[in-house]
Amino acid sequence: MAWSFDKHTPVYLQIAGRIRNDIIRGVYPPDSQIPSVRQLALTAAVNPNTVQHALTALEAEGLIYSESTAGRFVTGNTELIESAKQQAARELVEEFLRRAQELSITKEQLIKMLEEENG
Amino acid sequence: MAWSFDKHTPVYLQIAGRIRNDIIRGVYPPDSQIPSVRQLALTAAVNPNTVQHALTALEAEGLIYSESTAGRFVTGNTELIESAKQQAARELVEEFLRRAQELSITKEQLIKMLEEENG
DNA sequence: ATTACTGTACTAGCACAATAATACAATATA
DNA sequence: TATATTGTATTATTGTGCTAGTACAGTAAT
Numbered sequence: 001m002a003w004s005f006d007k008h009t010p011v012y013l014q015i016a017g018r019i020r021n022d023i024i025r026g027v028y029p030p031d032s033q034i035p036s037v038r039q040l041a042l043t044a045a046v047n048p049n050t051v052q053h054a055l056t057a058l059e060a061e062g063l064i065y066s067e068s069t070a071g072r073f074v075t076g077n078t079e080l081i082e083s084a085k086q087q088a089a090r091e092l093v094e095e096f097l098r099r100a101q102e103l104s105i106t107k108e109q110l111i112k113m114l115e116e117e118n119g
Numbered sequence: 120m121a122w123s124f125d126k127h128t129p130v131y132l133q134i135a136g137r138i139r140n141d142i143i144r145g146v147y148p149p150d151s152q153i154p155s156v157r158q159l160a161l162t163a164a165v166n167p168n169t170v171q172h173a174l175t176a177l178e179a180e181g182l183i184y185s186e187s188t189a190g191r192f193v194t195g196n197t198e199l200i201e202s203a204k205q206q207a208a209r210e211l212v213e214e215f216l217r218r219a220q221e222l223s224i225t226k227e228q229l230i231k232m233l234e235e236e237n238g
Numbered sequence: 239a240t241t242a243c244t245g246t247a248c249t250a251g252c253a254c255a256a257t258a259a260t261a262c263a264a265t266a267t268a
Numbered sequence: 269t270a271t272a273t274t275g276t277a278t279t280a281t282t283g284t285g286c287t288a289g290t291a292c293a294g295t296a297a298t
Contacts, residue, residue: 009127009128010255010256013127018221021222024223025222036274037274037275037276038274047257047258049256049257050255052276053255055275066275067274068275070265072274092215092224093229093233094236099211100211103143104144107233107236110233111230113208114230115230117212117226129285130285130286131286155243155245156244157243165286165287166287167287169285169287171245171246172285172286185244186244187245187295188244188293189296190244191244
């Protein structure tokens with residue numbers, strides 16, 4: 001199925017985020033090859049240039065590297081991946097707390113709401 | 120101080136969100152007047168048209184209404200405000216859990232991380 | 239009556255995300 | 269050798285968020 005995107009945030013950032021998450025989760029293991037630009041463009045139902053934009057961003061982060069004409073691969077640096085995972089988790093929690101504060105919701109209320117959620 | 124905005128999301132949505140939160144939190148009480156378009160534009164350091172765009176969105180939600188030449192006012196419908204508060208909290212938690220799932224972080228880990236945060 | 243404030247409307251222009259359509263060099267494979 | 273696939277680059281076009289500037293009508297206060 002074609003990926004679904006939020007209307008109000010750049011598609012290339014959403015694609016980069018999704019692939020970054022897949023690397024962090026191990027869907028794309030270290031040193032493994034990721035799908036080609038054209039294949040990802042087909043899967044996501046977007047223009048190849050948009051995918052290229054996203055992958056360039058991930059390459060700048062060091063999470064992937066491109067082997068000339070062979071394709072793109074996940075970094076073998078597992079420490080970098082672990083670091084990215086920690087950072088993503090930290091940013092997630094921090095943004096959550098910040099937005100909760102903007103709504104004057106206390107941490108205790110948040111934990112209660114989380115426990116009541118079915119997940 | 121001028122408001123700070125995230126680079127990658129439309130400013131008018133961020134302004135609308137901020138004012139919505141202020142209504143929800145009671146910073147702008149029911150039936151009270153909110154600052155004028157031009158005043159908000161000065162405060163936020165953006166163009167008046169951008170503020171107008173944001174306020175039009177809030178008006179469509181029913182949270183504010185405009186009195187011709189007198190100004191804009193928060194709705195007197197406290198149930199609507201309460202409803203908006205519940206919805207905002209629910210969406211916050213749901214998005215948080217969804218993004219955590221994308222990182223393969225369990226609910227138990229999240230609660231532990233929240234408790235360890237200083238807030 | 240004049241002044242100052244309100245909301246509202248309109249045009250023009252800039253920046254950027256995104257699409258579309260190619261094109262080229264390098265490599266692996268049939 | 270020929271073909272397909274890889275990453276990469278280029279140009280043009282469209283849509284939209286945002287700014288800038290201006291204008292008008294209605295109301296309250298001086």
